[in-house]
Amino acid sequence: MTERLIAFDSIHQALRAEKEFLKAGMKFELAPxxxxxxxxxxxxxxxxxxxxxxxxxxxxREIIKCRGVYAADFSQRIFEKMD
Amino acid sequence: xxLLNDETALIQTLDFFTPIVDDPYLFGQIAAxxxxxxxxxxxxxxLTAMNIxxxxxxxxxxxxxxxxxxxxxQKIAEAGAVMVGGHTIDDDEPKYGLSVTGVAxxxxxxxxxxxxxxxxxxxxxxxxxxxxxxxLRAELFPQGVAAAAQSMAQLNRYAAEVMAHFPVHAxxxxxxxxxxxxxxxxxxxxxxxxEIDSRAIPLLPEAAEAAxxxxxxxxxxxNREYLKSVEFHSAVPVNLQDLLFDPQTSGGLLISxxxxxxxxxxxxxxAAGVLVAAxxxxxxxxxxxxxxxK
Amino acid sequence: xxxxxxxxxxxxxxQGLACPQPVIMTKKALEQKPAEMTVLVDNLAAxxxxxxxxxxxxxxxxxxxADGIYRLNLLAKQTAVNVAAGKELAADSEAxxxxxxxxxxxxxxxxxxxxLMKSFFVSLLExxxxxxAVMLINSGVYLAVTDSPVLQPLQELSRRGVAVMVCGTCLDxxxxxxxxxxxxxxxxxxxxxxxxxAGNTITL
Numbered sequence: 001m002t003e004r005l006i007a008f009d010s011i012h013q014a015l016r017a018e019k020e021f022l023k024a025g026m027k028f029e030l031a032p033x034x035x036x037x038x039x040x041x042x043x044x045x046x047x048x049x050x051x052x053x054x055x056x057x058x059x060x061r062e063i064i065k066c067r068g069v070y071a072a073d074f075s076q077r078i079f080e081k082m083d
Numbered sequence: 084x085x086l087l088n089d090e091t092a093l094i095q096t097l098d099f100f101t102p103i104v105d106d107p108y109l110f111g112q113i114a115a116x117x118x119x120x121x122x123x124x125x126x127x128x129x130l131t132a133m134n135i136x137x138x139x140x141x142x143x144x145x146x147x148x149x150x151x152x153x154x155x156x157q158k159i160a161e162a163g164a165v166m167v168g169g170h171t172i173d174d175d176e177p178k179y180g181l182s183v184t185g186v187a188x189x190x191x192x193x194x195x196x197x198x199x200x201x202x203x204x205x206x207x208x209x210x211x212x213x214x215x216x217x218x219l220r221a222e223l224f225p226q227g228v229a230a231a232a233q234s235m236a237q238l239n240r241y242a243a244e245v246m247a248h249f250p251v252h253a254x255x256x257x258x259x260x261x262x263x264x265x266x267x268x269x270x271x272x273x274x275x276x277x278e279i280d281s282r283a284i285p286l287l288p289e290a291a292e293a294a295x296x297x298x299x300x301x302x303x304x305x306n307r308e309y310l311k312s313v314e315f316h317s318a319v320p321v322n323l324q325d326l327l328f329d330p331q332t333s334g335g336l337l338i339s340x341x342x343x344x345x346x347x348x349x350x351x352x353x354a355a356g357v358l359v360a361a362x363x364x365x366x367x368x369x370x371x372x373x374x375x376x377k
Numbered sequence: 378x379x380x381x382x383x384x385x386x387x388x389x390x391x392q393g394l395a396c397p398q399p400v401i402m403t404k405k406a407l408e409q410k411p412a413e414m415t416v417l418v419d420n421l422a423a424x425x426x427x428x429x430x431x432x433x434x435x436x437x438x439x440x441x442x443a444d445g446i447y448r449l450n451l452l453a454k455q456t457a458v459n460v461a462a463g464k465e466l467a468a469d470s471e472a473x474x475x476x477x478x479x480x481x482x483x484x485x486x487x488x489x490x491x492x493l494m495k496s497f498f499v500s501l502l503e504x505x506x507x508x509x510a511v512m513l514i515n516s517g518v519y520l521a522v523t524d525s526p527v528l529q530p531l532q533e534l535s536r537r538g539v540a541v542m543v544c545g546t547c548l549d550x551x552x553x554x555x556x557x558x559x560x561x562x563x564x565x566x567x568x569x570x571x572x573x574x575a576g577n578t579i580t581l
Contacts, residue, residue, distance in 0.1 A: 002317070011492070032496035035503075036437040036452045043492065070439075076321075077437030077454060078428050221397040221404075297400050297429035301422035321429070 004052045005079065006059070007033050007044045007067040014043040017066070020058045026051050037070065037079050046072065084125070084192065092189045096121040099135045099180020103216050103332060104232050107147045111154020111179060112236040117258075117333035118181035119162050123243035124256035124336055125194070127187035129162045134169025137178040151179050162240055191247070195255040195265075196272035198339035202252055202366040204277065205348060207242040208234055208335025209359050210262055210326055211290025217298040218289070224298075227289025234287060234359075235333040241355045242336050248351065249344050257334030261306045263313055263327045263374060265337055271372030273339070279327075279364035279376045281319045286326060294322035294329070302330035316377040327376065335359075339366060387414035391423060392446065399423040400430045407434055407451075416449045424449065454503070471576035474510040476568075477517035480525075482581060491526065497581075498530035509576070510540040512568050513560070518547040522556040531559045542568060 008014040014030065021028050028047035037044075047055060052069070059066060070079045085093040098118045102110045115132070122129045134155060138148050148171075159166050164183070198204075215231040218224040239256060246254065253273055257265050262284070270277045306328040315324055340348060345362055352360040367375070389406050391399035399418050406414060416431075418424050424447040428438045436451040481490025482497055501508070511534060513521055520527050521543045535541045541560025548554045548562065572578050 011489070015488070030492065030495065032499050034437065034439070036439040036450060041496070043496075076429075076432040078432055078440070079438065080428075080440040081442065083442070217397050221401050295429065296433045297426035298397055299422065299426055299429070301396055301420070304422045304425060 001071040001073040001078065001080070002049050003046060003072040003074065004049050004055075004082075005034075005037075005044050005046050005070040005072040006055060007037055007042060007070065008065070009042055009067045010065065011043050013065050014045065016062065017045055017055075017059060017064050020062055020064070021045065021055065024054060024058060026054060028055070034072075034077070034079060036077060038067070042067070086189060090188060091186050092127075092192055094122050094125055094127045094185040094187060095183070096185075097135070097180070097182040099178050100332070101176050101178050103235075104219070106232075107150035108154040109232055109236060111151040111156075112158050113154075113232065113333055114151075114179045115155040115158035115181055116236050116238050118183055119158065119164070120239045120256045120258075120333060122183055122185035123239040124254050125185075125187060126191050126243065126246065126251070126254065127185040129159075129164040129183050129185040131165050131167045131184045132159045132181040133167055134171070135178075135180050135182060136169060136171040137174035137176070138171055139175055139177065140173050143177065147177070151177065155179065155181065158236070158238060162238055193246075193251060193254040194272070195253050195269040197253040198269055198273035198275050198366050199252050199341075200275060200366050200368045201342055202339040203342045203345040203362055204266070204279070204364040204366070205338045205340065205345065205352075205360060206257070206262070206285065206335055206363045207239065207338070207352065207357050207360045208237065208257070209285035209287045209290075210257070210331060210334070211287035211293070211329060212332050212334065213261075213300045213303060213329040214290050214293045214298055214326065215287060216332070217300050218293040221298055224289040224293050227287055227293060230288045231290075237333075239336050242338075242352055242357045242360065245348060245351045245355050245357070246336070246338060249340055249348050251338055251340045253339040255337050257331045257337055259302065259330045259332075261303065261328045261330050262334075262337070263310055263376075264306050266374060267310055267312065267372050269337065269339065270366075270370070270374060273366075274369060274371065275366045276368055276370030276373040277364055277375070278367045279374060281315075281323050281327065281376050283361055283363045284323075284327070285359045285361050290326060290329075291322055294325045299325050300330060303328045306330060312372055313374045313376060316375075319376055324376075387411050389414065389416045391427070392417055392419040394418075394423070396422050396426060400426050403427050403430055403451075404434075407431070407436065410453070412453050414451050416451065418447050418449070419445060421447075423447075472506055472509040473577035473579050474512060474571050474574070475508045476512045476514070476572070476578055476580045477520065478514055478580065479516045480519040494520070495526055498527040498534075502530050502533055507534065507537060507539050508579075510542055510571050511560075512542045512544075512563075512571060514544040514547055514568065516547075516551075518543050518551065518553060521559050522553050523558045524556075525558070528558055535559050540571075542571065544568065
């Protein structure tokens, strides 16, 4: 499971993260939050495990609220929350 | 291992465990084959064996004990060795195995250190006994379970006898640490790095399916956790990865020998009845025990 | 071990059980085909194994860990979108066609519209019954060109037999003819034929 997923409860937080990640030149994708993680309509950012440390740094620095960070395997549809 | 004189070294080994199949005779055969395996992995010949038995006399009948011992005896005889005694004690669960004494010419003793760059790795039994044992307890995949039992009951004798005709550099038998665990031990003792082709590994029938549905023993996860120096190519499916960490019981021999000898070895091994023997990888160079699985 | 049915939510407590018990119990519970269920285990091997079993049985899994207890939420893969829609697609209805007249969904915010279009396609792929065709006109044709944010899902839909029909006039108007990356160039006749067929057309 080498993909990572940052789930946001608020689309505004997701968009803020998207803006900052773009500024930092990161590779990522905005995608709807998998239903396995949340039944409500939220947005997530999907990126590789190598990009995650920078993403976390940016999120803490900009105080962007997120619901959680998950290790993701989209082909098997297994999402595991990371500490 | 003990050097008796210039021509002979003495090999002493011991192993025993609880039943992994329901049939007592088969259990006896498997436990004995497992105990004898170490001697073969060192390039030796078993001479004598002693039974190690624990048995709940109040819960199981004497017939069961007899069946276990008969299974063991069959394997000892098949190995050309002699049963010289043993010891039985009362216990809550049955356990069985052997203490084996074997011999080998000191010059021909094999260890797991000695693999060299350019060597090819050969595995003589299919992998997946741990997963299929879990399947047995879940009452699933009976065909795979039966095949696993047959494979575990096989002696490594025939593969070992073929080895004697080839310039083998290193050998180990595959047991509790799984294929990758024992491969790592060989690689680090030999100070080399390995490449293993996951698609070339012989798998027991239904082992891949059993691993895919999560019938994986806790030991496989422990082995994976312990082996940090293994790197998988991203295309290797998870169930196959799990099988490479799957703890084996009475597994085959992992042999490292010069690349040019590989096809000759495989030919002779198959002629000797070791049909599953296959080339599974190579020694890529001097190193620290890193394993790349593609 | 407890197995309570809480208003259709099944929770299976497998704490304290050794492998393969958690897998066996999950297997039994999934035979009832619940849309959703939760399994609790207390060790890593059980967590991995139940997740693998669920994934191989047509369920997606979300895992959380609190104080050493793993909570696995299993969601049946095909109902992922039906649950939200609140209704089952009729088994005998002909699959609808979808007409997209723009490359965003809804009005009010272009930015939000683009996000919604992306969510739309991701969710479309999870439906148990795919549309028979996706027709793109006007700025909708932007969805089918090389740098479209929904190119991947569109290509997957096409791979699964959905007809992706892209208006040639529109591609020409936006000078996108060379950048078409999925589907077929069609004209208004073909689109009209599709629109007047039996079965629903959904226009977005």
